[in-house]
Amino acid sequence: MNKCFLNQLATTLLLLVLVGCHSTSSPVSAGIGAESMTNETPPATYLKVDNDLLAERITISDVKHRRINDLLEVNVELSSQYDQSQQLQYQFNWFDEQGFSVEPGKSLWKPLEIHGLQSTFVRGIAPSAKVTSFNVYVRHASPKV
Template sequence: MKPHIRLGYAFAMLLVVAGMSACSHRTGGIMASTGGITRVDNSSVGSDVSISELKTRLIGGMMQGIATITSLDSTDLSLQYQFTWFDGSGFVIEGDSSSWTPLTLYGKQQVQVQAMAPANGAVSFEIYVREVFSQ
């Protein structure tokens, strides 16, 4: 292969890789569970947001989960959160039924969020919060 063709091929591959990385999303965030477990998958989100005061209650035989999400930053944050519900054996209840819910937190704001379990039998939940990045 001629050197100028190899150089052109290498440049084209570089553009493809750069284009693919521009489309990638950073989806890591933070998680808290009613079992007392907290996990930080993205240290930037972990330094900007906290999750606290996880509570449950029964309403008409269905479990409701409540959590407080707090901005630790003075700027506005575009976030999403998702509840995942577990039965008494630790299995996920209807894992695909919970969608991501958008949330904007203004500087140092705290918001209580809530969700209902998708079915009877829920005994605990996890809440996951991630930041939304515009492209």
């Protein structure tokens, strides 16, 4: 094969790879909202935590979403990466198409105990049909006084 043909072939393959990697929709960020949700969005992008230690101990391993009566319903699988039980709280934050919060501050903190290396599902239903994306905020539960 001649050198010119190989150069053209390499350039064509490179362009195909670059075009194939281009995405037209933005994933949900970990706390700021986003434009929309996609099936290709990595589950970790939906998680927001309050400290680095907790970020090492809890992950999102799966996210499922659907529309029920125009409301976004999500089912998030949280997985413990820690070998002991953790007392946590979580809340959903909801965002519209432009990434603005929908009804901020109205989502209640819910308790969650997750045992060592266990996975569990948490479910949320958006408060409005305007919601197109979300994140789930997880924090350590405050010790009872």
